[in-house]
Amino acid sequence: PFAPFLYTLANDGASIINPAVLKEHAADDARGFLAQNTAGSGPFMLKSWQKGQQLVLVPNPHYPGNKPNFKRVSVKIIGESASRRLQLSRGDIDIADALPVDQLNALKQENKVNVAEYPSLRVTYLYLNNSKAPLNQADLRRAISWSTDYQGMVNGILSGNGKQMRGPIPEGMWGYDATAMQYNHDETKAKAEWDKVTSKPTSLTFLYSDNDPNWEPIA
Incomplete structure (x- = not known):
């Protein structure tokens, strides 16, 4: 089923x-x-x-x-x-x-159009390829997750029109879990995970679609 x-x-x-x-x-x-x-x-x-x-x-x-x-x-x-x-x-x-x-x-x-604001189910994900080096290292993925400035992107790019997701399913959708673990911007934890990375990359390739104008400033 x-x-x-x-x-x-x-x-x-x-x-x-x-x-x-x-x-x-x-x-x-x-x-x-x-x-x-x-x-x-x-x-x-x-x-x-x-x-x-x-x-x-x-x-x-x-x-x-x-x-x-x-x-x-x-x-x-x-x-x-x-x-x-x-x-x-x-x-x-x-x-x-x-x-x-x-x-x-x-x-x-x-002031010609009434702009109504309400929560939506539109989501944006950053997918990490964990089947290929160097992102097959869990420590590196955790370092990236802790180093990401989620609220900075919401405020700086979306002008506050958004919120960080808790897990892969957005609030309001069937299957949403309000108790799911959520990363936040924590440089101390990011450095601790980075120090555990065995093979530290000097750069990563970020592929994004130009259909969404928000991706370029995020990159």
Whole structure:
């Protein structure tokens, strides 16, 4: 049994797809077909798609649940976060997704949009490759964990709009453990762990995605 099964189905990466359509285009597990088409079961269906520009959704007449209130939903692809913020401020769009903190602060100053703040389940992890030297040394990983300035990143990069996680599951999500062990910025403990490292590296390679503007200042 997989305990989070129902929860997983509610995520876009595991949404239910019509099996008959998959079998019809099963040459590559329907990857090629699904890259250009949809075969979902939700309240909306795809009417048109301009790649890299816009998607238009309309109500799905075959949806068995309550009918959606909107007759049409337009999803615009706007790469620049500043452009998303400006269009939201002008009233050209109703919702802007994934605005970085600096753009949210700009919105607050404009006083044209009501910025509501509330806890979210968005998380950011720093993954350590513990199967490869030098990070296969537990002492080194602990030294990194104790030396990381968690609150400094929250305050300096996120302008206080965030909190350090306690364990791998964020507060508010099923499975969260409020008693889980939590590292903090402690240079004394970091040095003690560093002194135990057998093979001390002179540098580490940090790979990050440019999709999130917060990663570069963290690096």
